[in-house]
Amino acid sequence: MNSEQLSVNSQKRKNTGWRLFFQSVIARSYPRIIGQQRELSWMLFEVVMPMIAVIGYVLVYKALKAPEEYIGFVVIGGAMMAFWMNVLWSMSSQLYWEKEQGNLALYIIAPNSMMSILLGMALGGMVATILRAAVIILLGSWMFGVTYAVVSPFELFAVFALSMVALYGMGMMFASAFLLFGREAWAVSDMIQEPVNLVTGFYFPVKSLPFWVAAIASAIPLTLGLDAMRQLAFPSGLQMGFLSTKVEILILAGLSVFFLVGAKLLLAYTEKRAIREGRLTEARR
Amino acid sequence: MDRSTAAVTRSETWRSFRIATWLGWQIASNWTDPLWFAIYSIVRPVSRAAILVVMYGVITQGNFSDPLFPYIYLGNAFYSYVFTVMNGVSWAVIDDREHYRTLKYMYVAPIRIPAYLLGRGVAGFLTASLSVVITILAGVLFLHVSFDPLQADWLLFFVSLAIGVVMLAMMGLVLAALSLLVARHSGFLAEGVSGVLFLFSGAIYPLDVLPVWLQPIGYAIPITYWLELMRRSLIGSVAEAFPTLAAFSNLELLGILVGLSVVFGVASIYVFRACDKRARERGLIDRTTNY
Known part of the structure; x- marks a missing residue:
């Protein structure tokens, strides 16, 4: 390397601090937002699988001769399920997959914050899944003739945005915890998928569950998010709501702060522990 | 082929x-202790049943x-076999090829x-x-599923179960054969197929x-008849409640199930042979897609 090249390199500005943080966020979200869209077959699968569940449960309601709004509840639930699946399989388990593939050590070695990696994963996953959820809502509404009566678009947007922040915050927290898992990571994700489908009320109003079950399930952001969205999007939603939308918005805001701060603290702890116990590069097959 | 061969x-x-049975069981269960494994095996199907119960x-x-x-409860409980058996057979290809890299x-082993x-x-x-036993037990104990063990037709139950499991395993073999050739999404094959069959x-x-125009697909797949037989064997009165297959006697349903299972079984052997040959020709047995 001659002196001229050395001089050019030293003049090149290196991002540090917040700039580096946001650069890492964008870099980690890029493969999810742009890369995944190049693989159209992925999108097909991620839309088809929740749609199968939506169609199945709609047909159960039809067999039971349920009121029409329940069909709409299932369609909204199916769309929100796309986010839950994304958080469960592409956020929570992600650091475990990265470890299996040997990328995790590279993330740790690189001079950036692991929190920016998690945020990038969350941002990318959220944006990519919005597209899939929109397709599910459009398809489901078209197939089953669902009509909506949005009372307050602003409130609806606020509920959705807060649900997303809280949900992906929870995903970031789970990702930190999964860092310590080995082969059981896959089984844990698999095990919690259906119980969460049950208690969050993806396919029925959460008010149908016993009060304390619904109250405990409210710690999962999708429970109150879904309940509030149904109240705001369907004429009869208000009667079937668990809490008032105002209270649900406040709780969702609290959950967002809790999960984001929790993710930061848990990540620092688990990263330190994983390094100390030599778990960052293990691949227990 | 002579006798000794x-x-x-x-x-x-x-x-x-x-040996594969023993290996499969070890892979499925030895990541944790038996209690956690039992909980893991039960939680998913029971939660799925609970969703339907609440609805x-x-x-x-x-x-x-x-x-x-x-009708709903038992159909859902027995459907657990469809995904787990098909996936158990077909996932072995992905697991051995991509994960353990031992396919x-x-x-080359003498197997x-x-x-x-x-x-x-x-x-x-x-x-x-x-999971099926636990789900049905929970239904009987807590949800008034009217099942009387003395009234159940156990012969029909075990015969139908055996035929159904063989039929599902052969369908799993078809998916395994396709997994040998497919680079992407082979992991989703069983999930997608069992979802559509659901x-x-x-x-x-x-x-x-x-x-009406979609119903013939239902009549063409053996799982429809198998589920009906499983329900009828445990709760005979269910059969009378729904006109779909009410015109068929148990024996007729069993005949249809056996016939369709034989057709699917023979087809699965030919499909496996064809895919296996093609995978060997194209050098796909030892590939790793990292997908």
């Missing part, structure tokens, strides 16, 4: 199946005496690959059986709920 083939097939309870105001309830060693893959599916059958087999609603 046939005997060697049989012994090799049995050995492949037996049913909300709409009918808790009228669990309607025959539609045991090529299996191919029968189809028997080996079928053996790997046994673990799925065992875990599904556990819609058409009348597992959780009578086929009459489907649009």
